[in-house]
Amino acid sequence: MLPRAVRPDGRLRLVIFDCDGVLIDSEGLSCRAVARELRQIGLDLDDEAAVHRFAGKALTAIKIEAEAETGRALPADWAATMQGKLVELMRREARTIDGAHGMLTAVVGLDLPVRVGSNSSIAEMDVKFGRTGLDRFVADRIHSARDMGKPKPDPAVYLHAAAIEGVAPDDCIVLEDTDTGARAAQAAGMACVLLRPLDHPAPDWPGLFRIGHLSEFAPFLERILVSQGRDGGRS
Structure with a gap:
């Protein structure tokens, strides 16, 4: 059965956004910076x-993958050091996903x-x-899965x-853009909308919906509210 939030007999009460790739266009910047370090x-x-490969993944998980693949150990504080570098990168270069302000x-x-709810740290999100x-x-x-020590796909955040x-x-x-994040939402028992070009592959999971652009999200929510007899959220 679909989560109650999206059903006509339910009540949508909270919208939770991922950060990177949904509100902030930082996935590319972050992943390229990580790749430069790992090379x-x-x-x-x-x-x-x-x-x-790395979009939506926690730095701790990336560290484990890189060490296993190369057979070389990274410093114990690599994830924390990399996080600091990403904060400074975002301070200079962070920008929004197209349509974020209007949405x-x-x-x-x-x-x-x-x-x-994001795998980014609070410090990084504050800067972005x-x-x-x-x-x-x-x-x-804002809530950080990284700072909680329970990165997605753990549903904790x-x-x-x-x-x-x-x-x-x-x-x-x-609202998510990665399979990792969508799995976290699903594990939390929440409905999830995946922001991804509609010609790109996506999981076929119950309670997972699709949009191709942020401009589609508010109308999607309004249709849910109207179906629940709430006049687009105004009653």
Whole structure:
């Protein structure tokens, strides 16, 4: 059965966003920076292949993969050091996904509360949202799976966001762009919308919906609200 959030007999009460690849266009920047570092220990991986391979993954998981593939040990603090480098990179170069400002404005206009659950650290998200101006939508409503020590696909960050809001998991909907993140939403018992070009492959999972551009998300939510008799969130 579909999560209650998207059913006509349910009630959508919370929207949770992933950060990278959904609100902030940082996946490419981050993955290429990680690839440059890992090529120094002999990982044979070009920048574009790194984006496909590492998008949505925690640095700790990437470290384990790289060590297994190369047979070389990275420093114990590699993930923390790399995180610091990414924070500085985002301070200079972070930008929004096309349509993010308009989409967030529209979602807030539906009277739906929003939160963010990401594998990025709070420090990195603060920099990204501050640089791009998205902090006005999500200030004090961001949650880090990395800082919790439970990166996606563990559902902990999504369950935590719902608990802080005081909302049951199956009254939430998540916007994600990676299979890893979608698995976390599914494991949390939440409905999930996957932001991905519609001609690209995607999992066929119950409770997983598709959009190709952020401009489609608020109308999708409004249709759910209308089906629940809520007049697009205004009642």
